[in-house]
Amino acid sequence: MGAAAVLTAPGSAQAANLLTNPGFESGSLSGWSCSGGLGSVVSSPVRSGTKALAGAAGASDNAKCTQTVAVQPNTAYTLSGWVRGNYVYLGVTGGSSTWTASASEYTRLTVSFTTGASQTSAEIYLNGWYGQGTYYADDVALDGPGGPGGDTEAPSAPGSVRSTAKTSSSVTLAWNAATDNVGVTGYDVYRGSTNVTTVTGTSATVGSLAANTPYSFTVRARDAAGNTSQASTAVSVTTDPVSTTGPNVPFGSHTFPYAAGTIKVSGDQAANDAKVVAYYQQWKAAFVRSDCGNGWSAIASPDADHPYVAEGQGYGLTILATMAGADPNARTTFDAVLKYVLDHPSSIDPDLHAAEQNTACQSVNGGDSATDGDLEIAYALLLADKQWGSTGTYDYKALGVKRINAIKRSEVVAATNLTNLGDWALGEAQWETLSRTSDWLPGHFRAFKKATGDTAWDTIRDKHQTLVANLQSQYAPSTGLLPDFVINTTTSPRPATGQVLESPLDGAYSWNACRDPWRIGVDALTSGDSRSLAAVRTMNGWIKQTTGGNPDNIQQGYRLDGTVAESGSSVAFIAPFAVAAATDPGSQAWLDALWNKLNATPLDTSSYYGSSIQLQVMIAITGNHWLA
Structure with missing residues (x-):
């Protein structure tokens, strides 16, 4: 192909367009095929109409979306499209392309090409770039004459459509591949007469269904020229009923007693449980989508x-x-x-x-x-x-x-038996020696040992609890506070110095470590473990004294010596100290003050983090946390 590529200012698109579903207004990827399943149709942001393409480019996939069309030999064509995002490419496979490095608003890309002497099809593509995040595209056009005697043969109908799984709200379907004289590019899945999804493979899950309800599904195959097959034989599936089996540990049953020497909030138990339920209902309405x-x-x-x-x-x-x-x-x-x-x-x-x-x-x-x-x-x-x-x-x-x-x-790093930050850090020298204290969960490690029978989890728990004690002794003997991140875990573990991952406060008691009194505290409440009790009782004694017993005085960040690192008030810092208070029989008044503070703090719909911590703390200090 001969070609010339240019980036143009916004302008009007030409009338002719050989592409199927060029503006994605079908609400599906019909006519398009996207690598890695990373393409989707979104309602915002759009350039025109109500839909646009979103391609979620990641570290290992540029979210390439393609469409093959019939063209004429030795003929000039112009490909254009409106794109938004970083490093978005528009081009013709085997030919030329154009791109924009950064487009915060929709920008038009245009590339012209001439087909070869015997060329009768062209594959056009859009893609982002590795690690640059999601790109968007809309109003893609290929202007020029259609291929003479183009493909008019439809694929065969998909065979043996069947249900492979179902729940009360979804059905998973599979089918045998269709055949085509050129090639099948996708499948349209229908619920009754409604096209509910388009996929490139031979399976799909249809969601948002009613429980205990019969549905009929068919599948049609399509090719690059837009020819669609006859519908498959219909399959009828009835969704599962909503489970009526009651829970074994219903909320408020208080079946699992806490360890001796620990306390719960004062007042009527049923009334306290009702406050937790009311907060939960708000939390669920705000954050479950x-x-x-x-x-x-x-x-x-x-x-x-x-x-x-x-x-x-x-x-x-x-x-x-x-x-x-x-x-x-x-x-x-x-x-x-x-x-x-x-x-x-x-x-x-x-x-x-x-x-x-x-x-x-x-x-x-x-x-x-x-x-x-x-x-x-x-x-x-x-x-x-x-x-x-x-x-x-x-x-x-x-x-x-x-x-x-x-x-x-x-x-978990085998050399240290300490948690890392994620599977991406395993084997990476820069990151394997870094650990986050809010991931040190002795109660979870106990449950993992019980579930698997693997004694390695006892070793893992012991290593984390030993390191908690050492850090408190060496760096926070009077406060018991732990840092967000610990470095040098393979040699001499110590609090991070400066910013190692998130902020200059990575070595302070900040937005990660604020969870530690709760995470270690629930293990103390349920297991009575002496090391967990000692760790959080030190934190509790310090915060109760430094605030004068007033929860309003808890700040949203401290250095390990107890000086304020970040002033301000956040429930993410207030709530966890209530679990620490519940481990100390001498802190009933302090625990009740914290409980009253939580009940006076309305749920913040813009903060899933603080709200989720608050709810789980309320569950714990009312005696409703239990062991897996």
């Missing part, structure tokens, strides 16, 4: 770097399993969040969860894992097994054990 279809629900994180993060899914699953009994739909929601987790595996260790997703629920930033999220997801699966058993749609116990083994394999 089902915006992406596919039978998914996910915990939204408006205050995080991305709309959905692994830690949020873990917190959500633990909360949902705990609140069963108070919420009759807890298991249905749990399964929908679990489906989201399972459908977003890490790109490195697929038995772990990809840490971050965008607004289209596509994994971004390489799609690798985050240890904090996986620890919580694994623990929540063990809770679910205790709560509902493992004979329903999901085998919670088997999934939990599988994830626990993956955590040990990819998120």
